[in-house]
Amino acid sequence: MATVHHWSGLEAHALRLALRMSVRGFAQHLGVAERTVAKWNKLLESTEPRxxxxxxxxxxxxxxxxxxxLRFETLLSEAGRPEAGPGRRVTASGPRAWEYESWTDDLDRVVVALSRQSFAFADNLLGRxxxxxxxxxxxxxxxxxxxxxxALLGDLQRDQGAVLGPLSAQHSYVGARSAFSQLDIPRRIAQLDLSLAVVAEMSGRLEIAARHYETLAVDDRLSLRDRARARLWxxxxxxxxxxxxxxxxxMLAATRxxxxxxxxxxxxxAHQKLALAHRGVGNLDAALHFIAIARSTGVIDSPMQRVRLDTAHGHILLSDQATRDDGLHVLDNAAKLAAKFGLSHQLRSIEGIQMTSEGAPGPRRR
Known part of the structure; x- marks a missing residue:
């Protein structure tokens, strides 16, 4: 909490505003005369209470x-007091209690923003x-x-397609992992290992990613859900x-x-992933069956998941000449949605599928 070493009319005025009190109300709250509060408001730093x-x-x-x-320190900050040098009146060592509370609340808001692909808002909260x-x-x-x-910054960068480099998901995940290692929190460390495996997969290092996933799928530091996710991946x-x-x-074991x-x-x-695996072996009936399950279950309230589902669906439809036009239409809509929300990794994936499909006859259903 903030501490005032020596009050002037400026700090007294800021406290009144922070308490959202009138001159009369503040005077009654303190037990002083209204003219005293009015004097503080007028003279600010030029006067000091007894x-x-x-x-x-x-x-x-x-x-x-x-x-x-929070309001009190904000008002003083805007008035220039916290940067007043050696004579600084309001001090605290590190984050104050209200800052911890506000920080925690903002991280909860970031999680919601990322689930909705509100990247600019999430980035603003984290940067704060x-x-x-x-x-x-x-x-x-x-x-x-x-x-x-x-770690959440890493999630944001990953969802935006910034996978490698100094301003990337990998860089952020490594930094977060180092901090959690310093705090000795094994579960968080393992979760960051899982995130780094996802980065390896996204950057095309499939063998390394699969090996890391296999290790994490039986890692007791992770929850049962995270281990199942590792198995799926x-x-x-x-x-x-x-x-x-x-x-x-x-994938079927992960689904169970x-x-x-x-x-x-x-x-x-998991059913979406299963559908793509069956498409890969040319079993389009099974692929359509599993993608139908994926599209009809779960809560699809995020653009990211809608793009992923439509990309998988379009990819499967493209594999059959009879449904090729439908597949192109679905992929086109998915690309527009990905572009709208800045999902560059998904957009590149869609464009890759579209380019690969040009002039390539797909297998018939079996």
């Missing part, structure tokens, strides 16, 4: 809730905190929030390598795990 009134102001600030402290503190100066709670923020990597039969068997865990969205995604 010592006994300073103590009253200390008590009023100490009893205020976190929201008042990642640029505010030096991680080397944070206590364990602050470092945990910093690590979570960095083993199948995804294998399918991309062309090993469709084995991939389908692995999601059913046992009562995870309908993951169960739906």
């Amino acid at each position: 010592p006994d009134t300073q103590a009253i102001l200390d008590t009023a600030l100490a009893r205020a809730d976190a929201a008042v402290h 905190w990642l640029g505010r503190f030096n991680p080397a100066e944070l206590d364990d709670k602050g470092l945990y929030l910093f690590a979570r923020s960095t 083993v199948g995804t990597a294998l399918s991309k390598e062309g090993n469709h039969d084995y991939a389908a068997r692995v 795990a999601f059913e046992d865990l009562s995870e309908p969205d993951d169960w739906s995604v």
